[in-house]
Amino acid sequence: MALVMGITLPAGLEIIYNKTLRMYDISVFCNVGKNPRFFPRKRKLELREISYLFAIAQAWANFTDEQKTAWKTAGDVIGEHGYNLYVQDKSYRIKHLIGGDATPSIYHQYLIGHLNLAGAATSALIVQYNKHRLYWPCSFKISFKSNLSASGPDPYARLKLIWTRYYTGQNIEETETIEIPLSQAWTTETKDITIQPGSKGRWRLEIELNDVQGDLYFDNPWVEYRGQVNTNDAYCDDVVKWWEGVNLPVGATLETIYPTGGAL
Secondary structure (H helix, E strand, C coil): CCCCCCCCCCCCCHHHHHHCHHHHCCCCCCCCCCCCCCCCHHHHHHHHHHHHHHHHHHHHHCCCHHHHHHHHHHHHHCCCCHHHHHHHHHHHHHHCCCCCCCCCCCCCCCCEEEEEECCCCCEEEEEEEECCCCCCCEEEEEEEEEEEEECCCCCEEEEEEEEEEEECCEEEEEEEEEEECCEEEEEEEEEECCCCCCEEEEEEEEEEEECEEEEEEEEEEEEEECCEECCCCCCCCCHHHHCEEEECCCCEEEEEECCCHHHC
16 A cells, blocks of 8 residues: 655755655655745636635525526526526626625626717717628627717617628628617617528628717627527627727727616
8 A cells, every 4th residue: 555645844945855855765656846835916816716606605505596596597698507697797796896796687697888978979880790691590689778868960879780692793781770779778679680682691780879978888789590699799798809999989988897887
């Protein structure tokens, strides 16, 4: 039977051990290691996040069945287990010193997109490009909350799906639109794509604001076909990376945020 032993050496003495004492060890496999006395910042953050899990698991265990069901319902929207969604959300709140628990929602989960127009900015256009073709059946949708006010003669907010089809030797651009009211509590709007003849080409999503100021919060801007969501950054984890600011004048802000205050 192998004899397994351990010894803790003060930092700095492992060299002496290797040069002197180790030669007298009756061992076939012997290894000497040193536990770090100082952790790098990244490692400290990782350990701190792991420690969150114990408190979060205990909080979840104390939830009522109704509370757990609410998180399950919210998680089902994005295909995530309710507990995992709660862990993700609660970890963010602990890390950023936000007290309490979020209220789970079927309209937004964890991070959301935010488009704000202030100052001299009264219009904006952000675009997400996609190199793939559409397939039938196809639909697109968005969850949003709007708090916008008119600031010109033609105020509107829209989500547009624009796609190309090749028919009778022509490249034809088709546009489907979801109108976003200027003032609207969180809701979800979905639209089916009208089938058109010809060979389907690339598509893109556009969010356009015109002659307005204020806030547009959004989540889950999905284009769905072939039984799956085909949008990049479907959960708004990094809208700055995946949405191009074609028109973002001074005073316009595009960002990913955690919803608090007026975003709820």
